[in-house]
Amino acid sequence: MTAVAERTPTFDCRVDFADELARLARADERIVAVCNDSVGSSNLVKFREEFPDRLINVGIAEQDLVGVAAGLANAGFVPFVSAAAPFLTARALEQIKADVAYSDRHVVLCGQSPGMAYGELGPTHHSIEDLSWMRAVAGMQIVVPADPLETRSAVRWAVECGRPSYIRIPRFKVPAVTPEDTPFETGRATRLVDGGDVTLIAIGTMVSRALDAATLLREQGLSARVVNMTFVEPLDVAEVLAAAHDTRAIVTVEEGLLSGGLGAAVARVVAEHRPVPVRMLGVPTFAPTGSTSFLLDHFGLNAAGIAAAAREALGRV
């Protein structure tokens, strides 16, 4: 990557997730954490030390994990289910559908180490499908924080939102991208950089890379708008339509499968209401062996790849 990226401090958002959760739990006795032997990987060891009774570990049993959380919600708690994203969303998908979403239970599903965060461990441990699967669950709110500040905001929001939600918490280290006083509201995107030629719509780990891509494009004489979409559901439709109106093309960027994720959500709005060229960047298939950084570069999920997609979308390859 660029020299700039190397100098920028980066953060593991699990730290902010756990710290904010503990902070809220001190004042709100409804908050409990529910894990599947994922206490360490969720960075919840301190939470367990402070609230030993309120850290429920059901062992390696994801169906039970989500069912028990729905029961705790029935009993008046606000359960934060914290588990590795691939196992939470795939193994417990029917529980997420029936016990949480269809039963309209206020359960906060926290997908840890999503995308290709587990790098060399391979596609069994990658969670590139989670956004597609969660989008297929009616009523599920899907939040993808991009940095520590958004992670903390998402946790606070989830306590109050009152409905089923999924928070995808980055493990792959990201720089801070969110200005201090940015509001955090259901279904609201943040325009980080304005521009008139092309709009880069990104989520999570890809937001900082979209910002770097905008810098590259500016050097090449193209003005790129950068939107941090944050909520994949409900999508900020107005921001997507503004992009389609104000700029000539849209590039979506996600650390996730191309079938059914952010790109599909954006493309649906654009296709139905205001067709403009859209290029979707993401993960097309099961990844080969490699570190997270390697795999992101391999699939063109970096500043150069995003900038190239933007030029292509504008017909200026």
Next chain:
Amino acid sequence: MTTLEIASPPLQLDEDAAAVYVEQSARLRALSPAQAAPELAKISTRIRRDVLTTIQAAQMGHVGGDLSVTDLLVTAMWGTLQLDPYAPDNPLRDRFVLSKGHCAAALYSTLASCGFFPQERLTEFMAPLSPLNGHPNRVKVPGVETNTGPLGHGFPVATGCALGAQLRGEAWRTIVVLGDGEMQEGSNWEAAMTAAHYGLANLTAVVDRNRLQQGARTEDTKSLEPLDAKWASFGWEVRVIDGHDHAAIKQAFAPSSTGRPVAVVANTIKGKGVSFMEDRVEWHHKVPTDEQVRLALEELSR
């Protein structure tokens, strides 16, 4: 006609039925199992009749399992638990979860008998836009704790309820009723381990052991025996009973005496109460003809 015009109104409290339920169920709870049994049996017969007419009206349903589970439902809701039809979300209510959600007709008939909604609404079972879906929906049906239908879901949720009561230090109890075929779902054994690990003495799991699943006998499909030993080995207090003996059921639904969760293996007969349906695999979800309903109601009025 727009969908709004044919939508059924929401289900609401039946005040008269609720008043009877609150008074009578308090009395039945306080009686000994032997004393309560005759009245519980009477209510069960009424529920069986409602199940038959409900399925007749819908021309759909799972009559065999409805009839095997009826005595368990009635003894749980009328003779054991303290439910609150006036405030279905009362935080201190006991929780009843029907994990075998395909037996919705029996659940709805029993909930209506408790006054959660008027009995005449049962005629809407599975009608277009009715709140009485083929499987229970907590958002639409007061008294339903969680949406079930896919098997292996109710037990983990009930485990979470019981864990919640334990965490809060509250005295309310949770009873979950499972089908025996349903015990082939791995999620149930995950929950069995969790409940035992957390010492959920406030949780009772009941298996409606009618020995038939949709396609064949359980033991010919994937055998469950020795079922009592399986529960015991998972750390549960096990009570094996005749699931049609109301005194035995009420006795078995008494709280744990060991500090461990209680598993009740209730030996039942699928289609119980209607001779030509009893223990026959085809009555899993076969719909009786009008003549068969007439004969069945006649048997149930003896």
